[in-house]
Amino acid sequence: MRRFCLWIAVLLNALVLLAALPAAAQAPTHIKAELIAESRSVAPGGTVTLAIRMTPQAGWHGYWLNPGDAGLGIELALEDARMKPLFSLGMLQYPVPQTLVVRGLMNHVYEAEYVVLVPLRVDARASGAFPLAFNARWLACTDKICVPESARLVLSPGITIKPATNPAEDRDMRFDGWRAALPAPLGTPATFAIDGNRLRIAVPLPASVAIDQPHLFVADEYQVKYAAPQRFLRDGNLLVVELERAKDAPPLAALGAVLRLAKGPDGLAITAAPGPVPAGGTPLSQGPSLGWLLLSALLGGLLLNVMPCVFPILSLKALSLARAGESETQARAEGLAYTAGVMLACLALGALLLALRAGGEQVGWAFQLQEPLVVAALLLLAVTITANLAGLFEFSVPGFASEGSPQGAFATGLLAAFVATPCTGPFMAAAMGAALLLPVAQAMALFAALGLGLALPFLALAFVPALRRRLPRPGAWMARFKLAMAVPMGLTALALIWLAWRVGGQWFVAALLFVAFGVLIQLTRIGLAQRLGRELGKWQWAAFIALGLLFCLLLPATINPPRQSESSILSAQPFSESALASGRASGKPVFLYFTADWCLTCKVNEAAAIEREETRAAFEKADVVVLRGDWTRRDPAITRFLTAQGAAGVPLYIWYPAGGGAGQQLPQVLTPALLAELATKTRTD
Structure with missing residues (x-):
């Protein structure tokens, strides 16, 4: 359909030009064409090579044999039909083209002078001198307009056909360089x-x-x-x-x-x-080696431990080792069980991600947070953990309050990995991006390294007695510490409520809050029964089952994501391939960034470096085009672009300099002055 529309546009342009300029063939062209023969003489039955030298004006380009999504290469034909029995043209031989993306369309082009070679075969019966003329047609384009062009190309004084010819006598030596530009x-x-x-x-x-x-x-x-x-x-x-x-x-x-x-x-x-x-x-990659990627995944997992939804779980589990006394066996058993739970969760998530991508799904790292029901499950889990930390009820598995066990440690590891892995922090970007492109075995090794990094602090406490001895001794302060840890977990629950609105809409949030409030009431009743030494009654379990059924039946029907996006002081436009192509074609610098509402690193960068008055002022002076890709909800176009950039998820920041230069990936952690400095440098250059 694109090619059909292009031909219609070309035809209309041609009709307009023909109506306005009767001598269109002689009109000036945006791509100058010149016909050159390698030799002026050829033996009967031989071949002489012709060169069509094409010289585009600044800002214009011509096309390869296969122009790509749009365009037209060179068409060449003998002008005099009577010459066709004596001369025949071979296939046009093009140099290696360039790629050019305009409004989401990939074109195969030449933006500077290029030379197309074509063999001219001579019939064995031919003899004498022949002035030859050819009709050539091509399409000349900029990023905004295409013009069909043509020219009458003449070989004067022509080609001489004689038996005892020596082509080396009058051979044009420029053909050696032009042949070198052809693909070998x-x-x-x-x-x-x-x-x-x-x-x-x-x-x-x-x-x-x-x-x-x-x-x-x-x-x-x-x-x-x-x-x-x-x-x-x-x-x-x-x-x-x-x-x-x-x-x-x-x-x-x-x-x-x-x-x-x-x-x-x-x-x-x-x-x-x-x-x-x-x-x-x-x-094939010029990026880091597998060893460096494994180290990056390990360090990235290690940093996930400071996330507000993970730190309370890890810290309380670490303190359970202090309660366990000096039992080396118990400490090591808990450490290994916790590590097994973390690594199993990371490997399972990685395997699911790779399987979905192999099946054609456009998903990336943290894809689960783009699903409203997963966000709902995380919110109910955060509410439950917050209620436990606040003392509303006791939850002995996975062992937050009582003496630990391998089973509890394993469950804690699963829980910690599940709530931590949606995040993408420093060191993780390259590793997780490579995991989407590497063979399965190497990709799974990266997911395992991520899990090992996440489990490493607790594993070190379990196997290094000196570290455990530095932990505070059990005492009444632990109850206060546990209560304090309810604050970051409660803030996590509030953030998940906001995220639920972003991915599911207001009615989804209302239904989810109703279910969460019901869960909170039931947990409070359970805690009261625990303090009175009573066992849970059948009606209490029935209430939990009813809430579960309500969760399954009510929530999916209320999902209706909002269409509006967040405002930005930078006047950012929504990302699309065509918007990016248009921005780059304008000659202005372009700042492209990808974010998501569930990405903590993204939000920190936006507050610290992007949504700042200093950045806005610098961008306005440099006339920077800002594009924003919101990956909060699943977007196949954004996922494809992230994959093409070697990124598994967000954040991703790319700076395209003025004049259409190659894009530069910026660090995942932005300094406050970085963007303003880039804009200022662009303006001074």
Whole structure:
């Protein structure tokens, strides 16, 4: 449909130009075309190479053989039909193109001078001198307008056909440089396989060949989604490329493509036939090594312990070791059980995330917090823990108040991981982003390292007696400390109420508060029965069951997420691929940031560095375009963009300098002056 609309637009433009300019072929063009012959003489039955040198004006571009989502390459034909029996044109040979995304459409273009070579074959019966003229057509575009252009290209004095010719006598030496810009043919054929909505190509390429920012340009139109992220993997001396197929792609018997090896003219011309393609491989990345990613995941998990919803659980569980006395066996058993619970929860969450992505779901880290019912379950859990810490009732499993046990420690580990892993903090971004691209075994190793980091403080207390001896001795103060820990957990419950409104709407929050209030009343009754030494009656258990049924039946029907988004003093526009392309095409600097209401790091950064008067003033002076991607609720477009940037979740901050330069990922923890300094530097430059 895009291509059809483009042709309609081109036709209308052509009609307007023809009406206004009868001599359109002679009109000035935005891309100047010149025809050059490598040699002026050729033997009968031989071939001479022609060059079409295209020189775009500033801001204009031409197109490759397959222009991508929109555009048109060069069309060349002999002007005199009587010459066709004597001369025939071969396939046009293009240099390696560039990628250009305009309003969400991926184009394969040339923004500077480029030369297209074309072989001209001469019939064996031909003889004499022939002045030759060709009609050429192409499309010249900027990021806002496209103009169909044409020219009459003349070879004067023409081509001389004679038997005893020596092409080296008058050969144009510039052709050596122009041929060097063409993609080199790959001597060994590649293979491809279609796997659902993916096209996978195995390219024989020695592992020693350096590759930096590769891109595969598919010559066959309508086969792939050009703007979709491309994935590159290494399997020994094979480079595996994974592309997303286009909807209703036609059958594919053979595949032609150009593999760009780096940001520049280096490329390989590939021909692929159906055949085996390795299922796995190591993702091609210039990023950190696996060892560094494992360390990042470990440190990221360690920092999760200071989150307000995790610290009360961890601190009280740590104090249970002090109550346990000097029993090394008991302390170590609790430490190992707690670690097992944490790591099991992290591995289960990671496996679910990878399985959903393998099934085609656009999800990322903390995807569970985009589901209203998961938020509801977390809120009821936070209310229950807050009530326990406040002393409304005693909850011996997982052992917050009484002497610990391995079973209680294991349950505590599950609980701590469940409430902590939705967060993304420093060190975690690279590790979790890589986990979405690495093979399953390596990805699961990263999730395990995250869990180990989260469990590490309690594990250290369990196995290092010197650390346990530094813990305060049991006493009456522990009851007061427990009560104090109810404050951050209660604040967590309040934050979850706000998040529930953001993901589920006001009626969802009202129904959830009704259920939470009922749970709180029942927990208070249970606590009263515990203090009086009574056992829970059947009616109390029935009340809990009724609340559970109410939770299952009432809440899903009330989900209606609000449409409004948060206001910003930066006048941020909602993120979309087209908005980003438009912002970059304007030549202004662009600040793109992704956030979510459940992301604590995001909110801290927004308060400390983004939503500041100093930042607003600097952005206004530098005329910065601000785009905001809200990932509070599931958004496949945002998830795809995050994945393409190597990020598993939020926050993500990208600065695009003025003039359309490459984007720069900023740190996940922003300093107050960072954005203002970037804007000021842009203005002075």
